[in-house]
Amino acid sequence: MPELPEVETIRRTLAGHVTDVRVRAVRLIWPGAFKGWGEQDFAEILTGRRIERVERRGKYLLLHLDEGWSLVAHMRMTGRLLYYPACQEVGPHTRGVFELERGELHFQDVRKFGRIQALPTEELNELPGIAALGPEPLEREFTPDVLRDRLRGKKACLKSALLDQRVLAGLGNIYTDEALFRANLHPERPAGSLGEEEAKVLTAAIKEVLSAGIEAQGTSFRDYRDADGRKGEFQRSLQVYGRQGQPCAVCGETLVRKRLGGRTTVFCPACQA
């Protein structure tokens, strides 16, 4: 579930707690979630390092450490990074604990899809997944022309193309459906068929829906929590996601659910031409 607005909210809540804080020890409860670098063990790399900066790229959370090391974390579906100011007993889904100079960081993940990798900061941009990421949709550089350019020639439907992190970084199932609804665009439109005006409307819709998501501190449809364990509020503003069978807030038509590219998609058959 964590998409750009959720990861950004985790980043902000986390940064306030762990910036300039040293890692005292690491306890890996389910080591499968953690990966070191070369011969070096994850815990070995991390122990004694100071967290200097917390950044985000797409849905990746980046923790830059001293001595030229970084952590790259991806929450996938159910991952959580929770900060506790004092010692905290581990829960049933805690996969690892970072003991800090001040407090503890718990990586919790029901479905074990999430991953945290340690690597030299200079290797970050070579990492498959990061290297191929498209532009940040909230940056000024992300314009309608850029979007249209990246969708040009694509035969896949708009919904699938927008989920492709190489096209742009950070959209997931929830915000893609919401953006397409706000742009009045049908999710099955061929991605490459977008006109100039449509690209303009879609770009604005993407920026708006992501900004609103961050403003609301994310969408807690089910699992998502920020680093303080708090839920977001954007689920209250969702117009289509999870609302199949209910009336469209704009025209009253019944919202339709359809599987596109293996993902559940909800849209208004009347508003989204």
Next chain:
DNA sequence: ATACTCCCCTGTGGGC
């Protein structure tokens, strides 16, 4: 290259 499907996991909830 592109566009699919499958798989990784576990908890939840609907149907019978």
Next chain:
DNA sequence: TGCCCACAGGGGAGTA
């Protein structure tokens, strides 16, 4: 009440 199974969805691997 209990059982079964589809479903949740990000992304990497595999396939045509």
